[in-house]
Amino acid sequence: MGGLSRVPRLLLFGVVAVYLLLPLMAIVLYSFASSWTAHALPDGYTLSHWQAALTNARLHSALGRTFLLALAVLLVDSALVVPAVFWQRVRNPKIRVVVELAAAIPFVLPFIVIAFGILRLYGLVAPQALGTPWLLLLGQAAIAFPFLYWAVDGAMASIGVVELNEASQVLGANAWQTLWLVVIPQIGPGIATGGMLVFALSFGEFALAQILVGARFETVSLYSLDLLARANADFSTLAVLTVLTIVILFLVSVTVVVLNRGSADRVLPAARLTGRDLAGN
DSSP: OHHHHHHHHHHHHHHHHHHHHHHHHHHHHHHHEEEOSSSSSOSEEOSHHHHHHHTOHHHHHHHHHHHHHHHHHHHHHHHHHHHHHHHHHHTOGGGHHHHHHHHHHHHHSOHHHHHHHHHHHHHHHOGGGTTSHHHHHHHHHHHHHHHHHHHHHHHHHHHTHHHHHHHHHHTTOOHHHIIIIIIHHHTHHHHHHHHHHHHHHHHHOOHHHHHHTGGGGOOHHHHHHHHHHSTTOOHHHHHHHHHHHHHHHHHHHHHHHHHHTTHHHHOOOGGGOOHHHHHTO
16 A cells, blocks of 8 residues: 555656656757757757857856856845844844835836836936946846845744844844854855855846846846847757756755755754853854
């Protein structure tokens, strides 16, 4: 009976795996296909598409810009969101409504509307910023921060951050020491989860990149559009670029998971902290 009960679960897992992996396998096969016409599999295989793509300076530049931009967005959001959520929970709960409303805006408004709003605003207050990567960085940080906010907020709620802050104050710690030495080590999984979503969103975001900077700062999404918009669309290079993007995001996710593994076991519980532990750091 136990074996029979596993059959529906295995069947469901198999259906989900095929649903998720089949499109990815098709893209991978297309990147190696010499031609693919009327058959279920390619007519032949070649490495020429990969050789051409891996020696393409424009592709390298697009990947490098996109990676650095996504990393910068992650750092900006982390530097702003983590202290803001901590302050909101331990010092000023009244601002929670305002922060949650701001976090809901990217889910309510299309990104293209947000992009034109940013253009309108900066055209009035800082026209020199128009068309620069810095404006794209701020715009992407604004639309991506909700993913980090909800993850960090949930992590802080789960560890009882208010009680931790009170215990740390009794032991002589200030707010910065409490955040850096007590709270952040314990919310590592929340930061990692939200951070991966922020990085992935920034890496593949198109609307803001197209409207705010265009070809002046070509990202992966803009390069992909150019490959499709050509008279003789370069689907092979696009397939290679898509595979590289998937691999990069997968490696980033795996790296974050590995580095974050066992973080809860390395945390020093707040009840064991002493004033000397906190003051010494």
